[in-house]
Amino acid sequence: MAEKRSRASWSSDFVNKTFLDACIQELTSNGREGSGLKGTSWNTIAEKLKKEHDFVVDKKQMKYRYDYLKSKYAVWLKLKNKTGNLYNPITNTFQMTDEEWKAEAKLNKMVEKLRNAPLLYPELCTQLFDGATSTGAASWGPSSTLPHPAEAFTTQDYDDIEMVDTAPQMDIPASTSTVPPPTSASHASADSSVRSKNKRGKRNAPTDTLDDDIREVGKEIMKAAQAFAQTHNLDKEMDECIEKLKVLEWGSSDPKYITALMLFAENAGNRKIWLRLESSTCELWVKSAGKNFGLLG
Known part of the structure; x- marks a missing residue:
């Protein structure tokens, strides 16, 4: 009989941070495979954990940890987005009564795990599990205008893993909490204009009319992006994104240029991942x- 595999204890903050950082790096460089990472990526992450922490785990144990944190993140995100200002980003805790916790636990068993131990490194989890980090595929998020992949988060039986989470983390000061996507009238108007004008152009207008529409929409998107950046004090980050965009020399009327601006304006995750990607990616x-926005065929 094969020897039973020993459980993996994830009780170390440093191990968990290295694991999340490595997953984000691999996702950025190599993309996804199904709902997780590619086989080669798991091998790279295992080597990094071994080298930096002498922490030995196999692919199955890492995938269990990944799925566990993803399920926990989904519950965290749902509670964070509830009305009533339940979430305190400084302490990374939720201000809920026993009755409220019990009510949520009836809907999802993972709520109890979140109640007993706050989500580790929320900002890293957001980068990893919010699809904005996905390369080679359109980004998605809780309030994204792009299609959301049909992926259900469920608790699993983690027989080979010891799910030990640590005390509340203090790694996310209020000033660096996730920036909500724009909800201003200007952004909504610009997004609606993209879709309506693109459809009208495909149906009736010749190519030159469609190009004129794209240029006009591009100006609207630029204004919306600038307004959003000013409102949320994101001038520096947006400027860095625009500078990198200019290097690609697409031109302000190029549909790719306009699509990039829309991604920048949509959420903070898109901007962060843009700054980390290689130009070809x-x-x-x-x-x-762009295909999902209707700007590219």
């Missing part, structure tokens, strides 16, 4: 997103 990501 940026183009693949933008082309895929």
Whole structure:
């Protein structure tokens, strides 16, 4: 009989942070495979954990940890987005009564795990599990305008893993909490204009009319992105994104250029991942997103 595999204890903050950082790096560089990472990525992450922490785990144990944190993140995100200001980003805790916790636990068993131990490194989890980090595919998020993949988060039987989470983390000060996507009238108007004008152009207008529409929409998107950046004090980050975009020399009327601006304006995760991607990967990501926006065929 094969020897039973020993459980993996994830009680170390440093191990968990290295694991999340490595997953984000692999996802950025190599993309997804199904709902998780590619086989080669798991091998790379295992080597990094072994080298930096002498922490030995196999692919199955890492995938269990990944799925566990993803399920926990889904519950965290749902509670964080509830009305009533339940979430305190400084302490990374929820201000809920026993009755409220019990009511939520009836809907999802993972709520109890979140109640007993706060989500580790929320900002890293957001980068990893919010699809904005996915390369080669259109980004998605809780309030994204792009299609959301049909993926259900469920608790699993983690026989080979010891799910030990640590005390509340203090790694996310209020000033760096996730920036909500724009909900201003200007952004909504610009997004609606993209879809309506694109459809009208395909149906009736010749190519030159469609190009004029795209240029006009591009100006509207630029204004919306600038307004959003000013409102949320994101000038520096947005400027860095625009500078990197200019290097690609697409031109302000190029549908890829307009799609990139829409991604920048949509949420903070898109901007962060843009700044980390290689130029060739940026183009693949933008082309895929452009198809969903209706700007690219």
